[in-house]
Amino acid sequence: xxxxxxxxxxxxxxxxxxxxxxxxxxxxxxxxxxxxxxxxxxxxxxxxxxxxxxxxxxxxxxxxxxxxxxxxxxxxxxxxxxxxxxxxxxxxxxxxxxxxxxxxxxxxxxxxxxxxxxxxxxxxxxxxxxxxx
Numbered sequence: 001x002x003x004x005x006x007x008x009x010x011x012x013x014x015x016x017x018x019x020x021x022x023x024x025x026x027x028x029x030x031x032x033x034x035x036x037x038x039x040x041x042x043x044x045x046x047x048x049x050x051x052x053x054x055x056x057x058x059x060x061x062x063x064x065x066x067x068x069x070x071x072x073x074x075x076x077x078x079x080x081x082x083x084x085x086x087x088x089x090x091x092x093x094x095x096x097x098x099x100x101x102x103x104x105x106x107x108x109x110x111x112x113x114x115x116x117x118x119x120x121x122x123x124x125x126x127x128x129x130x131x132x133x
Contacts, residue, residue: 020090
């Protein structure tokens with residue numbers, strides 16, 4: 001039986017987003033004052049799990065997150081990409097909310113670039129204003 005077999009995609013993504021939030025709660029970050037401090041704190045948490053690393057980049061209206069060397073897609077194949085993205089959305093949104101990110105902001109994964117292999121060890125995310133607010 002494959003992971004998630006029998007669950008609709010929407011339920012599987014919601015499940016993994018909740019799991020990501022629980023991971024964020026179980027691995028709280030110290031309070032950070034700068035994007036550089038936040039990136040370092042996140043990377044210390046990922047290093048403890050050996051789950052890759054993140055690079056953050058801030059521009060005038062959003063924070064870009066690029067998670068490298070995550071093991072989910074490499075372990076479970078390209079079919080896992082949607083729920084792997086949801087897992088990382090949950091983790092990063094949980095960490096950012098704990099840092100004081102307003103409820104009007106959300107973390108969402110970007111669709112993989114057409115030239116990037118679907119079994120990439122990278123996941124691209126962004127913190128942005130929620131569409132429903």
